[in-house]
Amino acid sequence: xxxxxxxxxxxxxxxxxxxxxxxxxxxxxxxxxxxxxxxxxxxxxxxxxxxxxxxxxxxxxxxxxxxxxxxxxxxxxxxxxxxxxxxxxxxxxxxxxxxxxxxxxxxxxxxxxxxxxxxxxxxxxxxxxxxxxxxxxxxxxxxxxxxxxxxxxxxxxxxxxxxxxxxxxxxxxxxxxxxxxxxxxxxxxxxxxxxxxxxxxxxxxxxxxxxxxxxxxxxxxxxxxxxxxxxxxxxxxxxxxxxxxxxxxxxxxxxxxxxxxxxxxxxxxxxxxxxxxxxxxxxxxxxxxxxxxxxxxxxxxxxxxxxxxxxxxxxxxxxxxxxxxxxxxxxxxxxxxxxxxxxxxxxxxxxxxxxxxxxxxxxxxxxxxxxxxxxxxxxxxxxxxxxxxxxxxxxxxxxxxxxxxxxxxxxxxxxxxxxxxxxxxxxxxxxxxxxxxxxxxxxxxxxxxxxxxxxxxxxxxxxxxxxxxxxxxxxxxxxxxxxxxxxxxx
Amino acid sequence: xxxxxxxxxxxxxxxxxxxxxxxxxxxxxxxxxxxxxxxxxxxxxxxxxxxxxxxxxxxxxxxxxxxxxxxxxxxxxxxxxxxxxxxxxxxxxxxxxxx
Ligand SMILES: [Zn+2]
Numbered sequence: 322x323x324x325x326x327x328x329x330x331x332x333x334x335x336x337x338x339x340x341x342x343x344x345x346x347x348x349x350x351x352x353x354x355x356x357x358x359x360x361x362x363x364x365x366x367x368x369x370x371x372x373x374x375x376x377x378x379x380x381x382x383x384x385x386x387x388x389x390x391x392x393x394x395x396x397x398x399x400x401x402x403x404x405x406x407x408x409x410x411x412x413x414x415x416x417x418x419x420x421x422x423x424x425x426x427x428x429x430x431x432x433x434x435x436x437x438x439x440x441x442x443x444x445x446x447x448x449x450x451x452x453x454x455x456x457x458x459x460x461x462x463x464x465x466x467x468x469x470x471x472x473x474x475x476x477x478x479x480x481x482x483x484x485x486x487x488x489x490x491x492x493x494x495x496x497x498x499x500x501x502x503x504x505x506x507x508x509x510x511x512x513x514x515x516x517x518x519x520x521x522x523x524x525x526x527x528x529x530x531x532x533x534x535x536x537x538x539x540x541x542x543x544x545x546x547x548x549x550x551x552x553x554x555x556x557x558x559x560x561x562x563x564x565x566x567x568x569x570x571x572x573x574x575x576x577x578x579x580x581x582x583x584x585x586x587x588x589x590x591x592x593x594x595x596x597x598x599x600x601x602x603x604x605x606x607x608x609x610x611x612x613x614x615x616x617x618x619x620x621x622x623x624x625x626x627x628x629x630x631x632x633x634x635x636x637x638x639x640x641x642x643x644x645x646x647x648x649x650x651x652x653x654x655x656x657x658x659x660x661x662x663x664x665x666x667x668x669x670x671x672x673x674x675x676x677x678x679x680x681x682x683x684x685x686x687x688x689x690x691x692x693x694x695x696x697x698x699x700x701x702x703x704x705x706x707x708x709x710x711x712x713x714x715x716x717x718x719x720x721x722x723x724x725x726x727x728x729x730x731x732x733x734x735x736x737x738x739x740x741x742x743x744x745x746x747x748x749x750x751x752x753x754x755x756x757x758x759x760x761x762x763x764x765x766x767x768x769x770x771x772x773x774x775x776x777x778x779x780x781x782x783x784x785x786x787x788x789x790x791x792x793x794x795x796x797x798x799x800x801x802x803x804x805x806x807x808x809x810x811x
Numbered sequence: 812x813x814x815x816x817x818x819x820x821x822x823x824x825x826x827x828x829x830x831x832x833x834x835x836x837x838x839x840x841x842x843x844x845x846x847x848x849x850x851x852x853x854x855x856x857x858x859x860x861x862x863x864x865x866x867x868x869x870x871x872x873x874x875x876x877x878x879x880x881x882x883x884x885x886x887x888x889x890x891x892x893x894x895x896x897x898x899x900x901x902x903x904x905x906x907x908x909x910x
Binding site (some may be wrong): 432434435436437522523524525526529559560561562563565566567582583584585586587588590591592593594595598600605631633635638642643644645646647 | 820864873875877902906908
């Protein structure tokens with residue numbers, strides 16, 4: 322009786338856990354909203370308090386002059402701003418002129434990820450006039466190691482909301498624009514035109530070409546309207562992967578644009594993503610900080626921008642190299658002397674096709690249905706103890722993170738050279754079956770992380786005479802979703 | 812002549828993950844100068860261990876690779892016609908896109 326009760330108790334507590342998760346998520350969302358409201362109210366309070374103080378100082382003056390003017394401050398900084406930014410004002414090479422320029426400037430940060438996180442925090446803290454944030458992604462647990470602007474409470478929520486809340490909590494006195502959307506050729510001109518400086522903190526080639534082209538076009542229209550041939554929209558571009566980082570400023574006063582440097586996109590195989598190749602969190606952090614620094618220099622008009630130069634950061638060897646790169650190319654198809662690139666051409670340009678880098682890649686479909694099985698079907702094969710060899714074609718450092726039991730790891734890149742290992746594994750299974758009296762030949766099932774390399778492997782194996790080879794659709798990610806939710810994903 | 816070759820941004824993976832290579836390159840027969848054009852084909856034969864298509868396309872580097880001769884973009888020194896001298900440092904960097 323007691324045992325039964327205990328069992329019933331466990332059952333109901335199991336049912337409760339999803340309830341708890343739901344309630345937790347609900348509370349976290351409410352918490353985020355409350356934090357947002359608090360920082361908005363704090364900003365309002367500061368403004369009101371500043372006005373009241375000025376009223377007290379002006380002592381009966383009825384004219385609505387600016388608080389700064391009342392103090393005889395022609396740089397335009399309020400008493401609160403003087404106190405908040407005092408450590409920058411005290412810098413002779415920056416000073417009140419630098420701060421005043423900064424407060425009048427606007428910056429758009431594209432991407433609130435590994436690069437954008439520290440860049441946004443420093444840009445919010447330093448006292449820009451207006452800060453825009455654009456990103457279409459939501460915060461995920463596997464972002465947290467590098468995207469330090471986000472907190473656990475925002476997992477599952479838009480990165481822009483999370484980043485904006487963090488920026489407001491650092492500095493409630495600056496204006497922050499939120500764009501929870503992807504940057505596209507249809508909205509880029511409109512959005513980027515509202516800012517003085519653009520920070521490219523994205524993670525893929527099509528976005529990088531699109532942003533650079535857009536900055537060149539907006540620079541052109543600026544120079545036409547202001548009648549000053551050097552006015553351009555500078556682009557502070559950073560990138561990081563693995564243990565390496567790169568940084569430069571494009572499109573600045575006769576300097577090159579992204580296309581001057583890279584007129585032809587690299588092959589897709591040379592474009593690794595952090596989600597595939599990995600990245601040490603602090604590496605984009607370093608580059609993101611340097612992006613903030615270059616942006617602050619441009620906005621405050623101090624120092625020498627990193628234009629026509631590129632910073633190369635090698636974290637593993639602890640080396641930073643700054644190299645001289647080419648200037649603007651007269652032959653550049655976008656910023657060159659004879660370029661006919663226009664806003665209309667930009668709007669119609671297919672950057673994903675140009676770079677052969679699809680941003681929303683559907684699953685690869687290389688194999689006919691009969692060469693594939695689902696993860697659920699593979700589970701049945703395991704349960705029935707059907708003779709087989711499970712071949713895992715992920716790189717070995719992936720295999721070390723997690724793997725299915727009783728699997729053979731031959732990375733796809735080495736498959737051709739190590740085919741004999743698969744042959745002998747099959748032979749072993751066959752011999753085992755002769756002993757147990759089974760007469761079916763063992764099959765080869767191929768698995769990888771997401772189900773793309775496994776298809777390529779099966780295609781190769783079938784061409785090489787392994788007619789029974791089949792791939793497990795969707796790889797280990799599908800196994801975790803459809804068969805075993807406790808199986809670790811990464 | 813003695814040269815230092817450096818590979819970065821992932822290109823080191825094409826040569827046993829070694830980033831720095833101190834090498835001795837002889838002048839091509841009957842020539843007075845070593846050009847980048849000759850050095851590239853020498854590197855391809857003697858240094859690159861796998862996937863040469865990730866390093867070169869035709870007789871030059873593939874798109875997305877920056878070549879720096881003594882910390883200076885080779886576009887500024889004549890690309891393939893750049894003349895290499897003893898003790899020069901030549902860096903090959905693959906552009907990164909991640910963030
Ligand atoms: Zn250009």
